[in-house]
Amino acid sequence: MSAESGGGKVRLFFREAIARALAEEMERDERLLVLGQDVGAFGGAYKEFAGLHETFGPDRMRDTPVAEAAMVGLGAGAAAMGHRTLVSITYMDFMTLGLDPLVNYAAKARFKTAGRITVPLVVKTTAGAKGQGVAHSQCLESWLMGVPGLKVVAPSDPASAYGLLKSALREEGPVVFIDHKRLFPKSGDVSSDEWFAPIGKARRLREGDDVTVVTHGYMVHVAMEAAQELSEAGIGAEVIDLRSLAPLDAETIAASVAKTGALATLEEGQVTCGVGSEVAFRVMERLGPVRAARVGPLPAPVSSNPVLEAACLPDADRLVAAVHQLLGQAKTKGTA
Amino acid sequence: MIYKLLVPGPIDDVEQVRVLEWHGEEGHAFAQGELVVELETHKALVEVRAGQAGILRSVISREGDWVDIGSPLGLLSDKADEPVPESLEELAEMALSFEVS
Numbered sequence: 001m002s003a004e005s006g007g008g009k010v011r012l013f014f015r016e017a018i019a020r021a022l023a024e025e026m027e028r029d030e031r032l033l034v035l036g037q038d039v040g041a042f043g044g045a046y047k048e049f050a051g052l053h054e055t056f057g058p059d060r061m062r063d064t065p066v067a068e069a070a071m072v073g074l075g076a077g078a079a080a081m082g083h084r085t086l087v088s089i090t091y092m093d094f095m096t097l098g099l100d101p102l103v104n105y106a107a108k109a110r111f112k113t114a115g116r117i118t119v120p121l122v123v124k125t126t127a128g129a130k131g132q133g134v135a136h137s138q139c140l141e142s143w144l145m146g147v148p149g150l151k152v153v154a155p156s157d158p159a160s161a162y163g164l165l166k167s168a169l170r171e172e173g174p175v176v177f178i179d180h181k182r183l184f185p186k187s188g189d190v191s192s193d194e195w196f197a198p199i200g201k202a203r204r205l206r207e208g209d210d211v212t213v214v215t216h217g218y219m220v221h222v223a224m225e226a227a228q229e230l231s232e233a234g235i236g237a238e239v240i241d242l243r244s245l246a247p248l249d250a251e252t253i254a255a256s257v258a259k260t261g262a263l264a265t266l267e268e269g270q271v272t273c274g275v276g277s278e279v280a281f282r283v284m285e286r287l288g289p290v291r292a293a294r295v296g297p298l299p300a301p302v303s304s305n306p307v308l309e310a311a312c313l314p315d316a317d318r319l320v321a322a323v324h325q326l327l328g329q330a331k332t333k334g335t336a
Numbered sequence: 337m338i339y340k341l342l343v344p345g346p347i348d349d350v351e352q353v354r355v356l357e358w359h360g361e362e363g364h365a366f367a368q369g370e371l372v373v374e375l376e377t378h379k380a381l382v383e384v385r386a387g388q389a390g391i392l393r394s395v396i397s398r399e400g401d402w403v404d405i406g407s408p409l410g411l412l413s414d415k416a417d418e419p420v421p422e423s424l425e426e427l428a429e430m431a432l433s434f435e436v437s
Contacts, residue, residue, distance in 0.1 A: 015379075047378075
């Protein structure tokens with residue numbers, strides 16, 4: 001995937017794209033602090049903070065106890081008092097403990113105070129299943145999409161991790177930045193120049209005429225694999241990487257579905273009240289009824305047993321099957 | 337005899353590595369067990385050691401290059417003056433040991 005800036009590019013591991021965005025922003029803004037478990041000398045659970053403690057010191061890279069409510073609360077409070085904070089929650093499952101200060105305070109503060117108090121807080125967290133069982137595997141992003149005042153972004157590669165984190169760290173209100181365990185082994189080209197990914201804009205990664213596949217995060221890679229398989233079967237899948245879940249770029253998605261006439265959504269989080277449900281409804285608000293399918297995991301907790309984990313998670317085969325069914329049904333139903 | 341030194345694997349959870357540092361220049365004679373090259377994964381360092389003595393003849397993957405598991409890092413030979421062939425196809429693999437830390 002291209003670096004998008006048109007200038008030079010450098011290939012980085014996913015973790016390095018995160019560290020670079022933070023290093024640049026910490027250099028620029030001395031009020032920016034990072035709070036989290038093992039963010040200090042250890043360099044982060046995925047080494048995504050490596051080098052920052054050495055450069056910026058323990059006052060700005062602050063290790064915390066395992067106390068997510070206090071971490072988000074401190075981060076929100078410090079941000080409200082003139083700092084800018086990034087709070088790292090290693091596993092998204094434990095965001096649940098930090099939801100009160102995030103949802104009830106940080107997201108609301110500027111509305112409650114007529115804009116006098118802003119909370120420039122980024123909560124960075126890692127979602128997704130990778131062999132760690134029921135309480136270290138979840139993708140809860142759809143829970144956050146409907147909170148007024150909260151923005152939610154999800155990178156799919158090093159370039160978008162860099163660009164989205166840069167943008168998130170310039171926001172005046174709280175942003176949740178959701179990466180994924182399976183993105184960390186990946187590398188990719190990132191702009192050599194400073195670059196900001198616009199929050200609220202989706203990106204079309206692949207063009208196609210027969211079906212629009214909308215997804216985000218690690219599932220982008222699964223969707224691209226499925227799109228390749230579909231192409232070999234003569235079906236053109238247009239793949240859209242949301243990047244921003246809140247706000248949601250409904251116009252880009254609807255424009256694509258207006259062209260293809262069919263929508264398939266793919267997510268690793270539960271489909272009930274999921275990202276795909278919201279995407280489909282926003283499209284139908286604009287286009288009227290369209291053929292749509294949601295692809296997601298089984299409605300079950302993710303096991304640490306790798307066979308059961310794989311059975312639970314959506315994969316390229318399930319997306320391919322869902323698209324075949326979606327388009328096949330359309331044929332039998334004619335133009336209805 | 338000429339040998340090709342390949343990126344060792346499999347390494348759990350690793351798709352690609354980046355060459356961090358060669359520990360000898362072309363012409364250097366590595367003893368068995370000597371550290372030849374260090375590789376960087378997304379979360380760890382990989383030390384590649386010579387499993388046999390050999391003279392480094394050609395560095396194929398330079399520091400900063402990205403390489404797949406099983407792709408060639410360089411060529412080594414028993415003797416300093418053996419001609420290096422154009423194609424790597426027929427070459428024997430250099431014996432090595434590696435440690436991920």
